[in-house]
Amino acid sequence: DAGVTQSPTHLIKTRGQQVTLRCSPISGHKSVSWYQQVLGQGPQFIFQYYEKEERGRGNFPDRFSARQFPNYSSELNVNALLLGDSALYLCASSALTGLEANQPQHFGDGTRLSIL
């Protein structure tokens, strides 16, 4: 079975531009989360979506937005890019079915975003 897939793998943008990152969850997983990981740090939570609804948002500015589609794939959009947005963006999916938090999140290989 395919794992979590993300595209593109690498991206180079300039300040002020906009970017869209894509994620396909493991088949059957309805929960998708996005994380940002800067060099030397652990991943930091950005968004979680479950059944196409936003269920959580981390401490990120409104320039960051996301959505989940009927097939449970997801997009992360970042507007007005800043140098500090350079990072590895990770998508994770989970078999969460309700309020329980006893399912692991499975991560994709990430999108490496570089801002010039």
Next chain:
Amino acid sequence: SQELEQSPQSLIVQEGKNLTINCTSSKTLYGLYWYKQKYGEGLIFLMMLQKGGEEKSHEKITAKLDEKKQQSSLHITASQPSHAGIYLCGAYFSGAGSYQLTFGKGTKLSVIP
């Protein structure tokens, strides 16, 4: 302050040696997850611990959860070069909302042949 503190930050061991990585929480734990990451790649799920005293093993890696101490340890027996990478602990905290994982900064493990 960091909610999950990992120690040590980095570790260099000779192949065949045992090692332990610790993860200490400043809040009550409701589940502790261990992941491994190769540089610049995604996270590979290793183990999930949910109950105090729980211990799980996968191949030569064993993880334990001490709920009272709000701490987890990851132990590797007879390390191999394939164990090299960054080990991350992650946890769900009550009141954080949704199912966001909070991660430690990671422990970088190097294994010298």
